[in-house]
Amino acid sequence: MKDVDRGALAISAALAGVAGYVDAIGFLDTGGLFVSFMSGNSTQAAVEVFGPGAAVALASAGIIAAFVFGVAVGGVAATLLARPRAWIVGGATVAVALVAVLAFGGETTLWRVALLAAGMGALNTLFLADGRARVAITYSTGTLVSLGLALAAAATGGSRRAWRRPLLLWSSLVGGAVVGAVAHRGGSPFALSLAAVVLAIATVILAVRPSTPERRPAAER
Numbered sequence: 501m502k503d504v505d506r507g508a509l510a511i512s513a514a515l516a517g518v519a520g521y522v523d524a525i526g527f528l529d530t531g532g533l534f535v536s537f538m539s540g541n542s543t544q545a546a547v548e549v550f551g552p553g554a555a556v557a558l559a560s561a562g563i564i565a566a567f568v569f570g571v572a573v574g575g576v577a578a579t580l581l582a583r584p585r586a587w588i589v590g591g592a593t594v595a596v597a598l599v600a601v602l603a604f605g606g607e608t609t610l611w612r613v614a615l616l617a618a619g620m621g622a623l624n625t626l627f628l629a630d631g632r633a634r635v636a637i638t639y640s641t642g643t644l645v646s647l648g649l650a651l652a653a654a655a656t657g658g659s660r661r662a663w664r665r666p667l668l669l670w671s672s673l674v675g676g677a678v679v680g681a682v683a684h685r686g687g688s689p690f691a692l693s694l695a696a697v698v699l700a701i702a703t704v705i706l707a708v709r710p711s712t713p714e715r716r717p718a719a720e721r
Contacts (some may be wrong), residue, residue, distance in 0.1 A: 507709065508627065509665060511702060512635045513672040515589070518698055519620050519638040520676030521683070522596065525691050526616055528684050533560060535616040536638040538567050559610055566614035570621030578625050585626050586706040593699035595619030600692035636669065643670045 519536045526535035533556075534540045545560035547553075573591070578584040596619055599612045620638050627634040636642035643666045650663035683691035 508635075509668070511705065512626070512637055513668050514698070514702060515623050515626070516637050516669045516672040517676030517679075518695055518702075519623060520673035520678075521680035522616055522620060522692070522695050523638075524677040524680030525684050525688055525695075526613055528681065529688055530559075530613055532556075533563060533613065535563065535567075535613060536620040537640070538564050539639070539641055562610060563614055563617045566617040567621035570618030571624055573618070574622035574625030575628070577622075578628050583707060586703055588622050588626055589699055589706055590703040592619035592622050593696055593703055596692055596699060597696035600689050600696055603687075603689040603692060638673070640670055640673050643673070 523534055523536035527533065533544065541560040541564050545557040545564070548557040548560070574588045577587050577591070581587050595615050599615050602612055623637045624639070626637065636646070647663055647666035647670060650659070650666060652658075653662060654660045680691060680695075683694060
């Protein structure tokens with residue numbers, strides 16, 4: 501994460517907030533499943549697979565598959581497209597906006613939740629290096645591991661400021677979830693529409709940013 505500039509970090513924090521926000525809405529709509537936090541869905545699927553909640557296990561597995569599909573699509577975009585970050589966030593914007601529109605029509609369905617999961621999965625491909633995500637936008641466990649290691653480094657003579665970035669991303673995710681839970685009281689269509697607006701703004705910002713930071717030669721990473 502240390503090679504991500506301040507502008508990119510600010511965008512990452514904003515998108516982490518959106519991921520937490522959308523995750524809270526998905527959690528409340530489904531009664532306990534996630535669209536950003538796949539560790540939770542994995543555990544849910546595992547404990548229900550041979551129990552009375554086999555349908556829940558299947559739903560969890562479907563959401564996980566959609567999330568992985570979103571990551572794969574984002575990875576392809578990052579490899580093949582010019583200004584891939586704008587395209588990736590733009591795709592997530594379309595996914596969230598579409599679900600918001602469809603939510604006006606009735607109850608939550610699994611494929612709508614899966615569409616949200618795919619959009620959130622794609623966000624994790626914004627900052628890639630050597631085929632790996634440099635910034636954990638939607639998964640808090642990796643961010644907390646980075647935070648713990650940064651604290652360890654500070655305690656043993658290393659950087660005394662490296663802990664700030666993972667703490668910012670984790671706080672953004674949690675804060676977004678809190679706001680999402682509050683916004684959900686006004687209904688999913690309204691809450692998801694707000695998320696789509698924020699993603700659209702992020703898309704425009706990424707589209708007009710200088711293109712140099714988008715892709716960096718291996719020698720510079």
